[in-house]
Amino acid sequence: METDERHLEESQDRHFEWWHHSHPTFAGITGFFAGMLFVTALPGAFAGVLRLLFDHEAAERLFPFVLLALALPIGLLVARKTRRFAQFMFVGMVVTALVVGGVASLVLYFMVDS
Known part of the structure; x- marks a missing residue:
């Protein structure tokens, strides 16, 4: 009985072994x-929290402080253990910003054109 439980526990540990x-x-x-997510969700969440805590004008004035969040990926670049993750995080940030900017410019172009 005890060996069956141990075997089951070891197989469950091995199932998630790749994760670690x-x-x-x-x-x-x-x-x-x-x-x-950093490019899309973080500014929206920051704006939502600011809007809950402050009036509209103060929230607009404080919104540029969202750029302080860039310290996180820059800090991840410094540490050798997290450098690969941070490099791909910057790639995700740049690609997302380019796609969002490209789609927004196309939508604006078609709206103005017609």
Whole structure:
């Protein structure tokens, strides 16, 4: 009975073993999607929190402080252990910003044109 429980526990541990080790694609995928979220969700969440805490004018005045959040990926670049993750995070940030900017410019162009 005890050996069956131990075997079950070891097989469950092995199932998530890849999560804890440095898998070659894990840092790239998670870094890229973290960069996407950083560009899209963080400014919106920051604006929402500011709007809850302050009036509209004060929230507008304080919004540029969202740029202080860039200290996080820059700090991740400094540490050797997190450098690969941070590089892919910057790639995700740049690609997302380019896609959002490109789509916004196309929508604006078509709206003005018609």
